[in-house]
Amino acid sequence: MKTQRLGKKGWTPERIGSLKGKTYVITGANSGAGLEASRILLSKGAKVVMMNRNPNKSEAAIAVLKQSLGQDVDVSFIQIDLGVMASVRRAAEELLETTDSIDALICNGAIAQVPRQDMTVDGFESQLGVNHFGHFLLTGLLFDRIEASKGRIVMVGSNAYKMGQKRIKFEDLNFDHKYTAWDSYAQSKLAQVMFGYELQRRIEATGKQVEVHVCHPGASRTNLLMDTASTFNKIMWSIMSRIIAQSAERGAWPEVMCATEQGLPTMKLYGPTKRANTVGPVGENKLDDVALDKEMASQLWDLSLEKTSLEWGL
Numbered sequence: 001m002k003t004q005r006l007g008k009k010g011w012t013p014e015r016i017g018s019l020k021g022k023t024y025v026i027t028g029a030n031s032g033a034g035l036e037a038s039r040i041l042l043s044k045g046a047k048v049v050m051m052n053r054n055p056n057k058s059e060a061a062i063a064v065l066k067q068s069l070g071q072d073v074d075v076s077f078i079q080i081d082l083g084v085m086a087s088v089r090r091a092a093e094e095l096l097e098t099t100d101s102i103d104a105l106i107c108n109g110a111i112a113q114v115p116r117q118d119m120t121v122d123g124f125e126s127q128l129g130v131n132h133f134g135h136f137l138l139t140g141l142l143f144d145r146i147e148a149s150k151g152r153i154v155m156v157g158s159n160a161y162k163m164g165q166k167r168i169k170f171e172d173l174n175f176d177h178k179y180t181a182w183d184s185y186a187q188s189k190l191a192q193v194m195f196g197y198e199l200q201r202r203i204e205a206t207g208k209q210v211e212v213h214v215c216h217p218g219a220s221r222t223n224l225l226m227d228t229a230s231t232f233n234k235i236m237w238s239i240m241s242r243i244i245a246q247s248a249e250r251g252a253w254p255e256v257m258c259a260t261e262q263g264l265p266t267m268k269l270y271g272p273t274k275r276a277n278t279v280g281p282v283g284e285n286k287l288d289d290v291a292l293d294k295e296m297a298s299q300l301w302d303l304s305l306e307k308t309s310l311e312w313g314l
């Protein structure tokens with residue numbers, strides 16, 4: 001979708017009509033872009049199921065949403081730790097038992113800039129484990145329900161996908177050699193966007209009725225670096241974000257657009273369009289070739305099936 005078609009303001013939530021009867025599932029929705037995406041979708045009448053790690057924060061987020069939107073908004077949460085594959089399986093099961101249709105699964109939750117190599121219980125470098133493997137497994141487990149709903153999958157990436165080493169380090173996936181916070185975060189975000197495009201290719205090849213959209217929030221004032229980054233990066237970000245970043249609400253717009261806008265072309269990247277795609281009107285961004293590398297994406301797909309022990313005949 002060219003920004004011109006959307007006008008100077010780009011995509012805004014004013015374009016959304018009533019979402020009554022629609023269900024959106026969002027990971028990591030108790031803060032930042034996920035919380036703001038929930039707020040927008042609920043304000044249009046949708047049902048939102050948050051898939052969150054922290055129950056206390058989730059209850060607080062729900063209370064805040066109900067306070068601002070009304071007690072009768074249809075918002076709930078299911079506990080999930082994207083960094084624990086057993087938790088992802090349990091949460092997917094709970095969601096399938098309680099949710100008949102999924103109009104969009106928004107893969108939003110993430111950790112970033114983890115200063116020292118940290119491993120998940122399943123033996124993955126933490127950012128790759130949470131951001132990619134957790135979402136890969138969750139998407140695979142929910143795929144049939146999303147297909148039955150003629151729904152969408154929204155992958156929330158980052159401009160970091162085209163930074164760092166610009167490849168999946170298959171020979172040293174966990175960065176046992178020369179770990180850096182930046183390279184490992186960039187790899188995890190590249191894995192997410194590559195997975196999104198590979199999934200869309202496989203869906204098209206099998207004639208299935210699911211759309212995948214890939215987006216990013218640009219630079220947004222959220223908790224992202226405040227949770228996991230080094231003290232130095234936290235201080236830098238708390239100063240810099242006041243100057244260079246936009247609000248968390250604006251950061252949510254690309255993912256809400258990808259979940260709701262009709263006729264949105266697939267195999268694109270959506271996000272803010274100004275200042276190197278960090279802020280500004282939401283529209284299509286130029287996509288770096290690395291995201292569309294079919295060979296790397298196919299290798300990543302096979303590896304992800306193996307690492308998550310998922311059977312997914314797509």
Ligand SMILES: NC(=O)c1ccc[n+]([C@@H]2O[C@H](COP(=O)([O-])OP(=O)(O)OC[C@H]3O[C@@H](n4cnc5c(N)ncnc54)[C@H](OP(=O)(O)O)[C@@H]3O)[C@@H](O)[C@H]2O)c1
Pocket residue numbers: 027028029030031032033034051052053054057080081082083084107108109110111112130156157158159216217218219220221222223224225227251
């Ligand atoms: N903010 C930016 O400038 C920026 C830039 C590029 C891309 N992004 C992307 O935007 C998305 C949203 O991030 P944000 O900026 O809104 O940051 P945020 O406020 O920190 O939100 C991230 C969410 O992910 C959740 N999460 C973390 N680890 C999890 C786990 N193991 N299992 C389940 N949930 C987990 C967090 O939950 P807890 O509260 O439990 O920690 C939190 O709710 C992410 O995909 C991020 O990579 C953000």
